[in-house]
Amino acid sequence: xxxxxxxxxxxxxxxxxxxxxxxxxxxxxxxxxxxxxxxxxxxxxxxxxxxxxxxxxxxxxxxxxxxxxxxxxxxxxxxxxxxxxxxxxxxxxxxxxxxxxxxxxxxxxxxxxxxxxxxxxxxxxxxxxxxxxxxxxxxxxxxxxxxxxxxxxxxxxxxxxxxxxxxxxxxxxxxxxxxxxxxxxxxxxxxxxxxxxxxxxxxxxxxxxxxxxxxxxxxxxxxxxxxxxxxxxxxxxxxxxxxxxxxxxxxxxxxxxxxxxxxxxxxxxxxxxxxxxxxxxxxxxxxxxxxxxxxxxxxxxxxxxxxxxxxxxxxxxxxxxxxxxxxxxxxxxxxxxxxxxxxxxxxxxxxxxxxxxxxxxxxxxxxxxxxxxxxxxxxxxxxxxxxxxxxxxxxxxxxxxxxxxxxxxxxxxxxxxxxxxxxxxxxxxxxxxxxxxxxxxxxxxxxxxxxxxxxxxxxxxxxxxxxxxxxxxxxxxxxxxxxxxxxxxxxxxxxxxxxxxxxxxxxxxxxxxxxxxxxxxxxxxxxxxxxxxxxxxxxxxxxxxxxxxxxxxxxxxxxxxxxxxxxxxxxxxxxxxxxxxxxxxxxxxxxxxxxxxxxxxxxxxxxxxxxxxxxxxxxxxxxxxxxxxxxxxxxxxxxxxxxxxxx
Amino acid sequence: xxxxxxxxxxxxxxxxxxxxxxxxxxxxxxxxxxxxxxxxxxxxxxxxxxxxxxxxxxxxxxxxxxxxxxxxxxxxxxxxxxxxxxxxxxxxxxxxxxxxxxxxxxxxxxxxxxxxxxxxxxxxxxxxxxxxxxxxxxxxxxxxxxxxxxxxxxxxxxxxxxxxxxxxxxxxxxxxxxxxxxxxxxxxxxxxxxxxxxxxxxxxxxxxxxxxxxxxxxxxxxxxxxxxxxxxxxxxxxxxxxxxxxxxxxxxxxxxxxxxx
Ligand SMILES: Nc1nc2c(ncn2[C@@H]2O[C@H](COP(=O)(O)OP(=O)(O)O)[C@@H](O)[C@H]2O)c(=O)[nH]1
Ligand SMILES: [Mg+2]
Numbered sequence: 001x002x003x004x005x006x007x008x009x010x011x012x013x014x015x016x017x018x019x020x021x022x023x024x025x026x027x028x029x030x031x032x033x034x035x036x037x038x039x040x041x042x043x044x045x046x047x048x049x050x051x052x053x054x055x056x057x058x059x060x061x062x063x064x065x066x067x068x069x070x071x072x073x074x075x076x077x078x079x080x081x082x083x084x085x086x087x088x089x090x091x092x093x094x095x096x097x098x099x100x101x102x103x104x105x106x107x108x109x110x111x112x113x114x115x116x117x118x119x120x121x122x123x124x125x126x127x128x129x130x131x132x133x134x135x136x137x138x139x140x141x142x143x144x145x146x147x148x149x150x151x152x153x154x155x156x157x158x159x160x161x162x163x164x165x166x167x168x169x170x171x172x173x174x175x176x177x178x179x180x181x182x183x184x185x186x187x188x189x190x191x192x193x194x195x196x197x198x199x200x201x202x203x204x205x206x207x208x209x210x211x212x213x214x215x216x217x218x219x220x221x222x223x224x225x226x227x228x229x230x231x232x233x234x235x236x237x238x239x240x241x242x243x244x245x246x247x248x249x250x251x252x253x254x255x256x257x258x259x260x261x262x263x264x265x266x267x268x269x270x271x272x273x274x275x276x277x278x279x280x281x282x283x284x285x286x287x288x289x290x291x292x293x294x295x296x297x298x299x300x301x302x303x304x305x306x307x308x309x310x311x312x313x314x315x316x317x318x319x320x321x322x323x324x325x326x327x328x329x330x331x332x333x334x335x336x337x338x339x340x341x342x343x344x345x346x347x348x349x350x351x352x353x354x355x356x357x358x359x360x361x362x363x364x365x366x367x368x369x370x371x372x373x374x375x376x377x378x379x380x381x382x383x384x385x386x387x388x389x390x391x392x393x394x395x396x397x398x399x400x401x402x403x404x405x406x407x408x409x410x411x412x413x414x415x416x417x418x419x420x421x422x423x424x425x426x427x428x429x430x431x432x433x434x435x436x437x438x439x440x441x442x443x444x445x446x447x448x449x450x451x452x453x454x455x456x457x458x459x460x461x462x463x464x465x466x467x468x469x470x471x472x473x474x475x476x477x478x479x480x481x482x483x484x485x486x487x488x489x490x491x492x493x494x495x496x497x498x499x500x501x502x503x504x505x506x507x508x509x510x511x512x513x514x515x516x517x518x519x520x521x522x523x524x525x526x527x528x529x530x531x532x533x534x535x536x537x538x539x540x541x542x543x544x545x546x547x548x549x550x551x552x553x554x555x556x557x558x559x560x561x562x563x564x565x566x567x568x569x570x571x572x573x574x575x576x577x578x579x580x581x582x583x584x585x586x587x588x589x590x591x592x593x594x595x596x597x598x599x600x601x602x603x604x605x606x607x608x609x610x611x612x613x614x615x616x617x618x619x620x621x622x623x624x625x626x627x628x629x630x631x632x633x634x635x636x637x638x639x640x641x642x643x644x645x646x647x
Numbered sequence: 648x649x650x651x652x653x654x655x656x657x658x659x660x661x662x663x664x665x666x667x668x669x670x671x672x673x674x675x676x677x678x679x680x681x682x683x684x685x686x687x688x689x690x691x692x693x694x695x696x697x698x699x700x701x702x703x704x705x706x707x708x709x710x711x712x713x714x715x716x717x718x719x720x721x722x723x724x725x726x727x728x729x730x731x732x733x734x735x736x737x738x739x740x741x742x743x744x745x746x747x748x749x750x751x752x753x754x755x756x757x758x759x760x761x762x763x764x765x766x767x768x769x770x771x772x773x774x775x776x777x778x779x780x781x782x783x784x785x786x787x788x789x790x791x792x793x794x795x796x797x798x799x800x801x802x803x804x805x806x807x808x809x810x811x812x813x814x815x816x817x818x819x820x821x822x823x824x825x826x827x828x829x830x831x832x833x834x835x836x837x838x839x840x841x842x843x844x845x846x847x848x849x850x851x852x853x854x855x856x857x858x859x860x861x862x863x864x865x866x867x868x869x870x871x872x873x874x875x876x877x878x879x880x881x882x883x884x885x886x887x888x889x890x891x892x893x894x895x896x897x898x899x900x901x902x903x904x905x906x907x908x
Contacts, residue, residue, distance in 0.1 A: 004723070004775055044780055052814065203814055231750075232782055355785055362780035369771035372747050375778040591750045 006376065006398070009405045010036040012578065013396055015091075015381050016412025018046040019564060020555040022364035023571035023585070024410055024578075025373055026229065031582040035373035036404065037365065040093075040380035044365060046412055047097060047535060048210050048558065050358030050475070053202035056433075060531070063101050066094055078382060078397040086394070088383040089548070090417060097414045097536040099428075100492040106508045107195040107435075107528040193437060193479055193528055201477035206356035207433055208475075209535065210558045211467050211484035213238060213451065214351040215337065216344035219568040220360070221351065227585035232363035234354040236473050237346030239448040242441065243318040244504065245310075249440055249452065252318040254338070255347050265310070273311050277319075280335040290328055298331025299324050318453045321562060323463060352449050352467070355474045360564075367588060384409060386549055393549045408578050410553045413538045422545050427537040428489035429560045430462070430496040436481045436505055436525035440468055446481070447472040454500050462487040464500050465562060481525065488560045493532035501530060539566050553577060711755055711764040715875045716786060717868070718768045720808055721793035722801040723775045726827040729858035730793065731767050734868050739859050756872055763872045784815040789823065789871050794842075796826040796855065797834040802842065809849060821874050823852040825867060830857040 011033040014025045021037075022045070029035045043049050051059055082088060198205075214221050214235070224230035241252040253262040259270050259277075279286060293301040298320060302312040316322065320334040341349030353359045369375055385395040385403070395405040418424050439446045452466040469475045469482040476482035483505075485497045501507060506524040539559035546554055553574045559566040572584050719727040728746070733739055735752040751768040768787070773779045784790075792808055794801040805824070812822065824846040826837065839855060846853035854870070856863040 044778075234786065355782070359782045359785070362782040366771060366773075366780055366783065369773050370748060370750050372772075374775070375773045376776040377778040379776070588750065589748060592753055 006036065006374065006402060006404060007034075008403065010034045010374075011406065012036070012408045012410060013381070013404065013406040014038070014410040015040075015415055016046050016555060017044045017361055017365060017377075018048045018412055018555065018558070018567075019361045019364075020557060020567045020571045020574075021046075021410060021412055022361035022368070023223070023568065024553075024555070024574050026227065026364040026367040026371075027571065027575045027585045028578065029368040029371040029373040030227070030585060030588065031579065032371075033579070035368055036376070036406070037368060037373055038376050038379045038381065038398070040095075040378070040399075040415075042378045044377065045358045045361040046414070048208075048358055048361050050206040050208040050356030053198055053205040053207065055202075056205070056207050056531075060101060060103060063098055078401055078403075081397060081401075081403045082385060085388050087386050087388055088397075089386060089393075089420065090383045091381055091411070091415045092417045093380070093382075095414045097538075099534045099536075100494065101531070101533040102494055103529075103531045104527075105195055105529050106526070107198055108192055109195050191479070193477075195529075198435065198477070198480075198529065204471070204474075204477040205435075205482065206358065206475040207482065208357045208484065209431070210357060211431065211465075211486045212357055212558070212564055213467065213562055214353070215563045215565075216341045216346075216349050216351055217337070218341070218563045218565055220564040223568055223585060224360075224363075226587060227367065228588040228590065229363050229367050229585075232366055233359050235345070235351040236354055236449055238348045238350035238352060238451050238467075239346065240441065240450050241318055241348050242450055242452040243314065244452065244454040245313050249504070252314050252453075254319060254349075255342050257347070269308055269311055272307060273314075276305065276307060276311070276315070277335070277339060280332055281339050283332045283336060290332065293328040296328055297325045298322055298328045299326075301328040301331065313455070317455045317463065321453060321465070324456075348451070350451060352469070352473055370588070381411075381415070384549070384552065391549055392551050408551045408553065409549075410555065410574060410578075413541070413554050413556050414536075416546060416548075416554060420547050422547065423541075427540055427560075429535045429537045429558075430485075430487050430489040430491075430493035431533055431535060432483075432485040432493060432497040432501060433531045434483040434485070434501060434505065434527055435476065435529040436483055436527055437479070438525045439470065439481050440483075440504060440525055442523075446470060449473055452504075454504070457499055457503065460490070461499065462490050462496055464497065466500075466504075480528065486560065488537070489534055493534045497532060501527065711762040713761065713876060713879055714764045714766060715788040715872065716751075716766045716768065717789045717791060717871060718784060718787040719770065719791045719793060720774065720779065720812075721791075721825075722795070722798075722804050723772070725793045725795040725798070725801050726858045727791075727793050728769055730791070730825070730827060730856065730864060730867070731769055733858045733861055733864045735767065737861075739861070754868070756869060758869065758872055758876065761876055763876065765868060765872060767868075779811070781815045784812065784820075785817075787816060787820055788875055789821040790816060791823055791825055791867070791871070792851070793825045793827055794837070795828050796837050796839075796842075797828050797831045799836040802826075802837045802845075805845065819878070821852075821871065821878065822849075823854060823867070823871060824849075826853075826855040827858060829855045829862060830860045 012025075012028050013036045014021050014028075015038050017025075017037065017039040025035050025037045039046065041049075043051070043055070049059075078088075216237075224233070241254055242249050243252050244250075250264060251258070251262070253259040253265060253273065256274070259265065259273055262270065265273065279289060283290065290301060293304065299312070299316050302315055307315070315335065316324070316331070319338050320326075320331045321338075322331050322334050326334075338349050345351055365373075365375065380399045381396045382399050382401075383397050384393045385397065386392065387394045393406070393409045395403050396409065397403050439448070439450070440452065441448065441450055447470045448468075449470065449472075450468040452468065454464040454466060456463050464485055464487040466486075467484045469484070471478040471480070485500060487496055489496055504524065506526045507530075508526065535558075537558070537560055538556035541554075541556045543554075546552075548554065555570060555574070557567045557570065558564075575582075575584050719731065721727055729739060731752055732746075735754045749769075750771075751766050753764065753766055755762060755764045757763070768783065770779060770783070773783070790812060792805065792812070794805060796802075812820070824842065826839070826842050829835075842855075843853050852870070852874070854863055854867050856867055858864060
């Protein structure tokens with residue numbers, strides 16, 4: 001498996017395996033391009049990756065190591081491969097897209113007694129003596145140990161939140177009476193999860209660096225369906241949308257059933273909300289309702305519509321999910337999109353991939369490989385070889401010193417050196433990853449996937465989006481929940497998000513002073529482990545931001561929004577720049593519909609026949625004589641008699 | 648034009664189901680024409696992970712009782728693709744090469760009256776540079792870890808593969824170690840006993856095959872199917888913990904355009 005050499009010629013070389021690059025790889029390979037797909041890391045998906053707990057710790061170590069010693073690399077072994085009429089552009093060998101990484105562990109360091117159940121209050125003191133070990137890079141900026149419980153006056157009422165549960169349940173589930181506890185979690189006495197346990201069960205975690213959900217009618221879901229890539233993944237629907245409002249977590253009524261079932265809303269509010277949502281569904285038809293507000297913020301529009309404060313909050317922060325100053329049109333469109341996504345797969349508009357978002361880029365990579373794309377992790381490109389005359393990139397020299405020619409080069413932003421950039425200031429995304437001991441929503445089932453919107457706690461602080469995952473999403477070990485917080489940065493991730501974490505969770509007081517927690521503190525989920533970091537948000541950049549040959553395409557992002565439309569749009573755009581006449585991700589044939597020709601004569605390798613092959617499979621040169629025109633858009637799988645040769 | 652005949656021998660004519668869960672976009676697919684002969688799959692499954700007892704009801708509405716996902720791994724060149732093609736298509740393709748555009752192969756077999764649909768996934772060449780996606784291992788019911796008995800190196804890499812399995816595959820996955828190319832007995836580099844001991848130490852089943860001579864290939868897949876059926880039945884008896892609890896939301900295996908309520 002090791003010393004195999006790469007072929008020396010490809011149509012497209014793609015560096016980086018994030019979502020955009022992977023979609024481009026699949027799209028190109030699907031239409032017969034010879035694709036080489038590389039990543040310098042030893043895992044797929046770049047900043048879109050998900051890690052086991054232990055994998056994440058290694059990632060953190062790598063980050064630290066990189067901070068300590070800036071790149072010193074041997075630049076040799078390639079000079080002899082460059083001709084006179086060529087010049088080189090070096091790529092960056094370090095990734096500087098992550099910053100301000102900080103880790104705090106509050107899980108007990110005791111190793112052996114994790115088998116022995118304890119009452120929650122009892123062991124706090126013991127556990128906190130050795131908690132707070134800061135693995136931060138730059139802890140000098142803020143002292144983590146002192147800021148743990150910033151708001152003791154937090155009015156945390158649990159009787160409100162407990163009302164929520166009944167409306168969150170889907171009707172078709174009949175096993176209500178069965179207790180929903182995993183064996184490790186006895187009803188009364190909750191067993192403490194120790195740090196050792198997190199390590200031991202580390203492989204049950206799939207911790208995403210990027211936290212997004214799939215809008216059920218978003219571009220990504222459409223693409224997964226259209227391309228048949230969806231067969232590589234499984235999904236769970238987000239079962240409940242919550243919001244932090246008036247100091248407590250409340251359910252957001254979004255569907256018709258929710259609205260009418262809601263116990264928080266008055267009858268008048270229910271009617272008001274239904275009327276407003278109905279209007280939003282086809283707001284374009286009702287110009288007169290909003291044309292006077294087009295220059296005004298959506299929040300103002302909501303006020304003018306005489307919606308109650310409650311309703312304004314729900315619509316602005318949790319349905320439209322736009323900022324206070326977003327224009328009316330934007331808010332209306334966002335609300336409409338939300339409503340249109342309702343009910344396609346469940347009673348919220350969102351899906352989450354089992355095993356984490358990091359699965360999705362890999363699914364597209366698999367599709368690329370199935371169509372002949374070649375995959376090589378731990379392998380990067382050292383420099384681009386540019387033809388002086390045409391100004392185009394004609395080849396690359398890889399990190400093994402091999403020269404590989406290509407017609408197009410697609411690269412993730414983090415591989416680009418500053419010399420090639422027209423600007424070097426970026427937006428940032430603030431992220432927190434929290435492992436907690438229970439769900440934020442007290443309910444019969446602790447196996448839900450929840451979205452929680454947290455409006456700015458202070459007028460100057462950012463709106464935060466929170467996704468809480470349970471072990472049923474295959475992203476954390478039973479007995480824990482995995483919480484992702486995301487916002488557009490205004491400060492460091494810690495500055496932006498720690499206040500929200502301590503508002504919504506119980507952060508064990510890291511310094512020794514044993515505070516007597518209010519009883520409501522004990523109702524909040526407890527933080528076992530938390531990581532903060534910033535990720536560079538390059539979604540604002542475009543071609544003009546780089547000084548690169550015209551056949552070098554840079555993939556920017558991920559952006560800070562909840563969906564993935566930005567990345568899918570970009571992938572399609574780049575694909576059409578590469579191949580203006582080709583279809584973007586036509587459906588792959590369904591394996592169950594493929595008929596093989598019995599004669600052998602195999603030998604189809606990527607080197608020679610890949611193109612012909614793709615063409616045969618697509619059957620594009622065959623006119624569709626299928627009687628059912630409805631399938632004309634899907635030439636492959638639905639023309640039943642079609643034979644797809646493997647020869 | 649052969650190929651799927653073996654499979655067809657075991658299956659009834661496909662009835663068109665009125666509601667087909669789809670991952671594709673497009674208008675009502677229920678009306679699509681279907682040619683029963685020479686086709687493998689009419690009945691598209693609802694799920695890729697058929698062991699879950701939850702699905703057995705759905706599954707029996709189709710023309711099989713169980714659906715299992717079997718995944719092949721092992722070094723490049725050991726004969727994984729040949730094993731799959733020998734089993735599913737009954738042929739031994741000369742030369743080495745990927746079959747472009749083929750994702751997984753399907754064969755339905757009948758064991759003691761139980762119809763088992765095997766969905767067999769090949770690596771798509773990603774093993775060549777040690778770059779298999781984690782997602783490849785997800786929801787596999789069984790793994791066929793293959794090495795080449797004429798290639799010591801392919802045997803020595805097994806621990807590395809086992810580490811990968813441990814990381815990414817389901818805990819309950821059934822793993823079978825396969826030593827392929829026994830037709831090349833004179834070139835054997837790995838003794839059978841050594842491999843057997845290794846397999847036993849790792850609690851794997853062990854079998855030696857020749858994709859070329861069709862030695863033990865049927866047996867490999869049928870044995871696996873038997874084990875999987877046994878485990879699935881056991882799971883049904885055990886507490887059914889894979890069913891979603893109230894409010895959890897169900898897993899969606901195939902995204903489709905038809906799920907609109
Ligand atoms: N003699 C012999 N050759 C085999 C056998 N199985 C596969 N091969 C050959 O081994 C090479 C690699 O086979 P392939 O199935 O592509 O391996 P893969 O990379 O594991 O998928 C091809 O040249 C096959 O013809 C076998 O059972 N006996
Ligand atoms: Mg192969």
